Amino acid sequence: MSRTVSSWILSSARSSIILQGKGRWYSICIPNRNKIKWKLIFSKTCPSPAGSCSLDRTFSFPKAFRHTSTEEEHFSFQLSPAQINDILRAGELSHRTLDLNGKNSNSVLRFESNQLASNSPIEDRRSAATCLRTAGMMFGVFDGHAGAACAQAVSERLLHYIAVSLMPRQSLEEIELAVEAMKPVRPILQWHRHPNDVEYQEITSQYFENLRVYWQHLLDLDAEPGFSLEEAMICAFKRLDSDISLEVQAPQENELMRNIALQVAFSGATACVAHVDGVHLHVANTGDCRAVLGVREEDGTWSTLPLTRDHNAYDEFEIRRLKREHPRSEEKTLFVNDRLLGILMPSRAFGDVQLKWSKELQHSILENSCDVEALNIYQYVPPNYHTPPYLTAEPEVTYHKLRSKDKFLVIASDGLWEMLSNEKVVKLVAGHLTELNMQKPPLTFKKPVNLGYMHNLLLQRKSKGLASLDQNIATHLIRHAIGSNEYGEVDPEKLAAMLTLPEDLARMYRDDITVTVVYFNSETIEDYYRSH
Numbered sequence: 001m002s003r004t005v006s007s008w009i010l011s012s013a014r015s016s017i018i019l020q021g022k023g024r025w026y027s028i029c030i031p032n033r034n035k036i037k038w039k040l041i042f043s044k045t046c047p048s049p050a051g052s053c054s055l056d057r058t059f060s061f062p063k064a065f066r067h068t069s070t071e072e073e074h075f076s077f078q079l080s081p082a083q084i085n086d087i088l089r090a091g092e093l094s095h096r097t098l099d100l101n102g103k104n105s106n107s108v109l110r111f112e113s114n115q116l117a118s119n120s121p122i123e124d125r126r127s128a129a130t131c132l133r134t135a136g137m138m139f140g141v142f143d144g145h146a147g148a149a150c151a152q153a154v155s156e157r158l159l160h161y162i163a164v165s166l167m168p169r170q171s172l173e174e175i176e177l178a179v180e181a182m183k184p185v186r187p188i189l190q191w192h193r194h195p196n197d198v199e200y201q202e203i204t205s206q207y208f209e210n211l212r213v214y215w216q217h218l219l220d221l222d223a224e225p226g227f228s229l230e231e232a233m234i235c236a237f238k239r240l241d242s243d244i245s246l247e248v249q250a251p252q253e254n255e256l257m258r259n260i261a262l263q264v265a266f267s268g269a270t271a272c273v274a275h276v277d278g279v280h281l282h283v284a285n286t287g288d289c290r291a292v293l294g295v296r297e298e299d300g301t302w303s304t305l306p307l308t309r310d311h312n313a314y315d316e317f318e319i320r321r322l323k324r325e326h327p328r329s330e331e332k333t334l335f336v337n338d339r340l341l342g343i344l345m346p347s348r349a350f351g352d353v354q355l356k357w358s359k360e361l362q363h364s365i366l367e368n369s370c371d372v373e374a375l376n377i378y379q380y381v382p383p384n385y386h387t388p389p390y391l392t393a394e395p396e397v398t399y400h401k402l403r404s405k406d407k408f409l410v411i412a413s414d415g416l417w418e419m420l421s422n423e424k425v426v427k428l429v430a431g432h433l434t435e436l437n438m439q440k441p442p443l444t445f446k447k448p449v450n451l452g453y454m455h456n457l458l459l460q461r462k463s464k465g466l467a468s469l470d471q472n473i474a475t476h477l478i479r480h481a482i483g484s485n486e487y488g489e490v491d492p493e494k495l496a497a498m499l500t501l502p503e504d505l506a507r508m509y510r511d512d513i514t515v516t517v518v519y520f521n522s523e524t525i526e527d528y529y530r531s532h
Helices: 001-014 080-090 151-164 169-180 203-219 229-249 255-266 316-325 357-365 422-438 451-463 471-485 492-500 501-508 521-531
Strands: 095-098 108-116 124-131 137-145 190-191 269-275 281-285 292-298 302-306 396-401 406-412 513-520
Touching: 001 151, 080 108, 080 471, 080 492, 095 124, 095 521, 108 124, 108 471, 124 151, 124 513, 137 406, 137 513, 151 203, 151 229, 151 255, 151 269, 169 203, 169 396, 169 513, 203 229, 203 255, 229 255, 229 281, 229 396, 269 292, 269 406, 281 292, 292 422, 302 422, 406 422, 422 471, 471 492, 471 513
Parallel strands: none
Antiparallel strands: 095 108, 108 513, 124 137, 124 190, 137 269, 269 281, 281 396, 292 302, 292 406, 406 513
């Protein structure tokens, strides 16, 4: 990005020129963004009688790197390479799967993940966990809108709902007996978290109680639940969304918990969750996060296999579904300006009770609440709102039987896919794998080995560029998403400019980006087919 372009970005913002950006949520096509919008629900602290209790505990980048306003006098896009790396790598997370013997018999070899904020605070969330009571691993990406509250809650809770849905009756009975006897309950999941992937500690007990009500419901069924994995994922998505809606309607004496429930219900989140058990891969998707498989063909070329489709106004299946669910008189008002009721880009999401509840219920809940303005909950009923619900959290589930040529799965929020195509993402991951393998020659020692010899080997590696390469593939993708020029190469000046855009301008050029890449163990997959 040349100085001319950088200067134009800044002057455009100061002159209030509307730029064609990547924004997609509420209010993006409303002219006056400051006065008429669906406010960011999770951006302020919530009032509490005992003092201030911040709900804003999300990952943020060092303020020294990012401008807060386009009105600053000494505005600069300059960052050193080290500062750029610090920002890009701050949210890195990686995990390698090993058994007790230090070997890997799992079909998941490892996963790598990262996030980059555009909103302040970031509204995306991610989850990864190993199932302890059933088989498999789960990976989720959650894209919040109108604040981070709903994405935060879904990232903490959804994998538990899926795990419970998959558990046999005997395991559910054991858990229920332990809770009744006030004994410790063995964990259902082993989480793999970044230190900044925070939890709602204040409301964890309520979340657990509602999860308990769910497994009690499963125990009340006449027979063994016996869900297929697809049924379990669909049931878990729908049940959690129902709980989010009911929690805000239930009487609540604790003001903090009441406020959190309000913020969760009146914000929203899309979700994409993958469950991997041996060669069996299931992907459940609600909204416009995306999962794409990277496949290495026999001739060495790479191909892409999309496992989700975006639920929005550009998808003909979604348009037909909504038309079936609502009267013919509403056909022309279901989607306005390519948004659901002219407001929301995705046509499926958690939360967003403004598009699910009746007008009367919305009014009743907000009328009896504390100061909703303090919580940044904007009271607005869209025009042509006649036959709710218009929005659902029910996912589409795709099943894929892994083959040895299926090398990796990329799950990401739409902030990545707006910048890079499926094919480009797979190409970047494949190239990164090849480059890493080329730049990691085995350390073959000549005898006798001395310090000078070892030093020369390390220098050789460094000279081949290993030191400057992103080890985390998610970071590599994010770097290319925001820093690539028209030739597909990373432009350091453009990258620096995109990272230092002020908060009142960044959202016009890029969205929050969250990426998780799951690498598969080809040997384990081949062993499966040899033994079956």
